[in-house]
Amino acid sequence: MATTLLHHARLYLSLGFAVLPLHFPFARNSALQCSCGRDECRQPAKHPFGRLVRNGLKDASKDPAKAEQWFHSARFNIGIATGAASGIIVLDIDPRHAGDETLASLESEHGPLPATWRFLTGGGGEHIIFRHPGCKIPNSAGAVGPGLDVRGDGGYIVAPPSLHMSGRPYAISVDHHPEDVPLAEAPAWLLERVTATKAVNKARKAAEWRSLTRDGAVDGERNVTIARLSGLLLGRRLDPHICLDLVLAFNATRCKPPLPDDEVVATVASIARRELGARALHRLGGGDHG
Numbered sequence: 001m002a003t004t005l006l007h008h009a010r011l012y013l014s015l016g017f018a019v020l021p022l023h024f025p026f027a028r029n030s031a032l033q034c035s036c037g038r039d040e041c042r043q044p045a046k047h048p049f050g051r052l053v054r055n056g057l058k059d060a061s062k063d064p065a066k067a068e069q070w071f072h073s074a075r076f077n078i079g080i081a082t083g084a085a086s087g088i089i090v091l092d093i094d095p096r097h098a099g100d101e102t103l104a105s106l107e108s109e110h111g112p113l114p115a116t117w118r119f120l121t122g123g124g125g126e127h128i129i130f131r132h133p134g135c136k137i138p139n140s141a142g143a144v145g146p147g148l149d150v151r152g153d154g155g156y157i158v159a160p161p162s163l164h165m166s167g168r169p170y171a172i173s174v175d176h177h178p179e180d181v182p183l184a185e186a187p188a189w190l191l192e193r194v195t196a197t198k199a200v201n202k203a204r205k206a207a208e209w210r211s212l213t214r215d216g217a218v219d220g221e222r223n224v225t226i227a228r229l230s231g232l233l234l235g236r237r238l239d240p241h242i243c244l245d246l247v248l249a250f251n252a253t254r255c256k257p258p259l260p261d262d263e264v265v266a267t268v269a270s271i272a273r274r275e276l277g278a279r280a281l282h283r284l285g286g287g288d289h290g
């Protein structure tokens with residue numbers, strides 16, 4: 001008898017999806033851990049299972065024999081490649097970033113989304129699936145609106161019946177099951193946002209940064225501003241020492257009044273830890289600032 005996992009894998013292949021095995025939550029010392037075993041795993045139970053798919057997402061497959069081999073043991077999480085590879089794009093609703101509210105307000109403006117396939121994520125979110133429109137669809141986080149991500153070409157989703165790190169399973173929405181509901185086209189307003197907002201967003205963000213670096217920050221905003229600026233610079237892979245020098249100069253010339261240097265160093269180090277890992281923190285700590 002086929003396992004639930006294999007049953008889902010077969011369903012996905014019948015829909016034309018390419019699938020791949022992902023890491024999964026693993027109980028250790030009565031807590032759930034990612035099966036990769038790394039304490040600092042950045043995508044617990046969501047990243048490709050490298051021993052089986054050495055090239056990650058590129059090894060996603062539509063081959064039934066492979067799917068049987070990967071998923072007969074009901075052990076792995078299962079991913080679906082999105083984009084042209086599977087003929088779909090996915091709107092990812094993240095309730096932790098108010099995706100529910102954003103979608104509700106967009107629907108009240110443009111009308112409700114058409115009935116189509118929907119998967120419920122183990123983290124309380126939702127994946128709404130549309131037919132791929134045939135043009136290039138980039139992956140994006142928050143480009144459609146706060147809490148709304150798009151998984152397009154070169155992306156993937158964690159799919160039912162995978163287990164989330166919360167211990168809850170992903171599930172196909174019973175009211176939006178591929179066996180009952182046809183796959184819908186994405187509405188024009190959504191596609192417009194998905195394809196056009198990248199440029200619009202970029203322009204809006206650039207204007208914000210320009211005014212920030214020109215006008216500086218006053219008491220009450222200084223720490224947040226320095227953290228954001230550090231995130232911007234480090235996120236673009238600027239050397240942490242250069243970043244620290246630039247942020248110290250910003251603090252001295254644009255913050256009214258400037259924060260103590262050691263506070264700036266601590267903020268930059270904490271952002272560096274988040275953006276670049278512990279090694280960068282070590283380098284900063286051993287630097288000649290502070």
Ligand SMILES: [Zn+2]
Pocket residue numbers: 023034035036037038041042043044045046047
């Ligand atoms: Zn992991």
